[in-house]
Amino acid sequence: MEQTEIKHNADNAIENNKKRNDILLIVGILIGIAILAVVVWLVFFQGSGTKAVVMVNDRVIFEQELTMDCQLPIQTEAGYNILQIQNGEVRILEADCRDQICVEHVSINKKGETIVCLPHKLVVEVQ
Ligand SMILES: [Zn+2]
Secondary structure, eight states: OOOHHHHHHHHHHHHHHHHHHHHHHHHHHHHHHHHHHHHHHIIIIBOOOSSEEEETTTTTEEETTTTTTTEEEEEEEEEOOEEEETTTTEEOOOOOOOHHHHHOOOOOOTTTTTEEEETTHHHHEEE
């Protein structure tokens, strides 16, 4: 009687172990799927922005959708910048700032990317 009891317990332990492994495997797969979903979401939906936000002195002066190609002159006290939106990308086409860093900056189109024109205290951010 005792013998069978012990054997039974041992079987139970093995069975429980198997169950635990199954649960771990399922949890692992679920975490894997969740991570994959987040990555896919980030790449396809968060990766490229939808609008350019222009700020001067940390104040938003206007926003422009990236779907429409256009050239927008931005006049500030310090000078002017011409913002260009083309094929969903933003760049500074022209400016009269002294360093021209904003003009030389490559086009941006990803969320959170910025072009800064320090002399004009101008920031263009993709959101
Ligand atoms: Zn500049």
